[in-house]
Amino acid sequence: MKSFDITIALAIAVAGGLGSVVRMVLARWIGKLPWGILVANVLASFAMGVGLGIFSFNTTLAQIVSVGLCGGLSTFSTFSAQTVEYFKAKQVWRGVFNILLNFFAPALAALAGIFLLLTLLK
Amino acid sequence: MTLTLKNIGLVFAGGMIGTLLRFGTSSNLDDLTSLAIVNIVGSAIIGWLNSDPRFASDGKRAFWAVGFSGGFTTMSGVALLQASGVIMLIQGAQSIADIFSTGPMVFFGLIAAIFAGSLLAYWGAHALTSRLTGNDAVVSHEVEEVTE
Numbered sequence: 001m002k003s004f005d006i007t008i009a010l011a012i013a014v015a016g017g018l019g020s021v022v023r024m025v026l027a028r029w030i031g032k033l034p035w036g037i038l039v040a041n042v043l044a045s046f047a048m049g050v051g052l053g054i055f056s057f058n059t060t061l062a063q064i065v066s067v068g069l070c071g072g073l074s075t076f077s078t079f080s081a082q083t084v085e086y087f088k089a090k091q092v093w094r095g096v097f098n099i100l101l102n103f104f105a106p107a108l109a110a111l112a113g114i115f116l117l118l119t120l121l122k
Numbered sequence: 123m124t125l126t127l128k129n130i131g132l133v134f135a136g137g138m139i140g141t142l143l144r145f146g147t148s149s150n151l152d153d154l155t156s157l158a159i160v161n162i163v164g165s166a167i168i169g170w171l172n173s174d175p176r177f178a179s180d181g182k183r184a185f186w187a188v189g190f191s192g193g194f195t196t197m198s199g200v201a202l203l204q205a206s207g208v209i210m211l212i213q214g215a216q217s218i219a220d221i222f223s224t225g226p227m228v229f230f231g232l233i234a235a236i237f238a239g240s241l242l243a244y245w246g247a248h249a250l251t252s253r254l255t256g257n258d259a260v261v262s263h264e265v266e267e268v269t270e
Contacts, residue, residue: 009142016141017134020193024123024133027188045201052202066198067145072137076195077187080165080244081172103237106201111208 008060012068019044019072027078033094034082037075038101044074045106049113053121074106129184136189140164144194157199158236164195165240169247175257195240204233 022040029036051065079102086095123129148156168191171177177186207229 009145012145013138013142016193017138020133020137020189021130023192024130024188025125041197041201044198048198048202049205067148068141070198071144071196072141072193074197075192076161076197076200076240077164077168077191079197080240081168084241084244084248099237102197106197107204107208110198110201110205114205114209
């Protein structure tokens, strides 16, 4: 068991709460697919790629941004719920596209964030 | 979900607790294991919430579904792990613990397994709770509704 600093844990939790509220607002954007949740996941992943680099000098700040803010902004549970409900409603292609988009787009956004930072730091 | 001050406060509070639990989980486990646990368990939780009449009210959905299980699960953590895997692949290095040394196919296969496991967990928990409560449509099965 690693040491558990209550102040750091609280700061991470508050950041997670803030990220969740932003996600709640974005999640209202649903068209042919749940774009709002995808945008939240892509934004969070990009910010995590950039943030972990920017705050690499300070583990606590890096954790507040990555585990707290980005972790709270992104979600997996709503993605699971929406995808399975598409399949149950026999909207198979929507379900498949939702899986593919959420599998690749956030990962590409994280990569873009990392490479953007590396380019700027050169 | 309507953006009332009460709902925003409940999402914030639920998100704080979910995030704290995820932080606690990730502090003691490797990335892949903790991501699998939070996302599979979190998807099962929302599957349960979406078919239990006791959690059908707006306020309870704000706290438990959007806040708690949304904050407990994470996509950005998974995305970062995938991105790290790609970078390791490009560099030909093997530093994501021992997982990557088993080969990139296994590594990305395990990430795909987190996706499959989470979808199955939602489906299973939803089906089980529907059967136990005898209620299959507490939350209507519209994607707009399960967002909340």
